[in-house]
Amino acid sequence: MSPTRLEFHPLTYVPERDGITVGRVDAASFAMLPEDGVALLRRLAGGMPVDEAEQWYRRTYGETVDMADFVDAMRELRFVRAEGEPLATPPKVRFHRLGRFAFSPLAWVVYLLVMGAAVVAMVNRPELRPQADHVFFVPSLLGVQVGLALCQSPAILWHEFYHLLAARRLGLPTRMQIGRRLYYVVVETELDALLTVPARRRYLPMTAGLLADAVLFGALVLAAAADLSDGLSWPGRLALAVAYTVLLRMSWQFYVFLRTDMYYVATTALGCTNLDEVSRAYLRDRFGWLPWVRRADWAEGDWSPRDRRLAPWFALVTCAGVGVLLVTVALWTAPLIWEFGTRVVSALVNGSPTGPGFWDSVASLLLVAFELVLLPLLAGRVQRRRAKSPSPAPAG
Known part of the structure; x- marks a missing residue:
């Protein structure tokens, strides 16, 4: 039978625009909860019995809460101390x-x-x-x-x-x-x-x-x-x-649509939690009629209201970012490829098979082929093997 009081590990509470992020630092476990959920969690963490916390929530907010489900969620997040589990201590920081x-x-x-x-x-x-x-x-x-x-x-x-x-x-x-x-x-x-x-x-x-x-x-x-x-x-x-x-x-x-460092800066400034995923779902929903696009039901996704509001705008950023990426590749990367190709062709066509330049170009091409052709094939083969291999039976 479950105890009437729960013991919790030390938790952090950080206000965000759409709620409060509750976390356990040592376990790297975090969740964003609404204010009423945080208030309930604070009561439980403060030692209030589960049944009393349920009654307090009903009196305060005028509605019932599924305490069993709430407690199970807190256990899955490893916020609740299991029986015999030592109290978490702040990890040492070097x-x-x-x-x-x-x-x-x-x-x-x-x-x-x-x-x-x-x-x-x-x-x-x-x-x-x-x-x-x-x-x-x-x-x-x-x-x-x-x-x-x-x-x-x-x-x-x-x-x-x-x-x-x-x-x-x-x-x-x-x-x-x-x-x-x-x-x-x-x-x-x-x-x-x-x-x-x-x-x-x-x-x-x-x-x-x-x-x-x-x-x-x-x-x-x-x-x-x-x-x-x-x-x-x-x-x-x-x-x-x-x-x-x-x-x-x-x-x-700065290609924020690729979830780079600046993407996280932007989402933090905007107060979003998963803007990239929501925006991609928005685009798949809008362009799902195309045969090569896997449609997503954007309306049914479990995303924050702020992410939903900003998703159409970030979808425009994503589309524009692809164009900017192509331009920068043409200006900065394409000259490298052109120069490399010119040198290789010149050495292979004009060079002598007994000269060092000829074999240097051959070795260079082989290295490129290994990286761009052989490695992807090997990686795909390993991935297919893992997908086909049966999952291990659960222990116990």
Whole structure:
């Protein structure tokens, strides 16, 4: 028989536009509840017996509540302490001091000096300004691919580490983890714990990655500028090549329809919870008559009223964003593809099979084919195997 009193783990309560976010930080479990639901939860967490809390709710709000369902929901969220379960304690947060230092006034001065000096250098020396040709920092195409691949991982870790530091500065137990997008292995920072602080304190952790990229870009430009005295050597050219790829990644963060960092900034400012999913459902509902569109019943979705109101506008942003993406690809990415293709064709057509340029182009093409053809095929094969494999029988 269920006890009349429930014991709860420490919970956080953060007001939002459409309700109050209740969370348990150590378990990364959060839910948005209406004010009456939070009031009921506070009564239960304060030690009020379940039957008395039900009567209090009826007297206060003039309607009944399904207490069994409410309590079950709180258990599923792991807000309720199970019998014999120890009381949750705040998790230890490493890098708290480093996070505070990374965003101290002195650090901001350093960041501004680096970025400002880089702008001055690019104004005075046009060869430092971002250009697609900078990517080809050595004659070998294979060397370009391998060199940039080796530099991307530290650059991405730098971006994600600043997300983590900005959250750890607030004492939040965020963490970095390995994830996958399509068949690429990526590093991601979990920022769910931001739901335990007011919205105005979430913006810096969300934009910290962009700040890190801007500082890295400035530092790379300055490193190349220091190498200009005797003409750019390969380290200086490599710095400009990596700087160009950093700038590309920074531009991608503004494609809010792809749920980038700036998407979460926008949804936080608008007070939304799942604007992207609602907007996509809205578009599928409107264009469901097309044969290649899987229709969604937008009217029946369980979404917040604010998400519903803003979904048509964000759907326009999504459509416009696809156009902007195509334009930026044409301006920034297409020149890279064109230059790569021109060099490969020239080496294969005009080069000698006994020359190094010929086999360098062959190896480079094989690497591209492995990444764009073989890897997707292998990933699809693994996914189909997992889909066909029977689910394990439940234990017990």
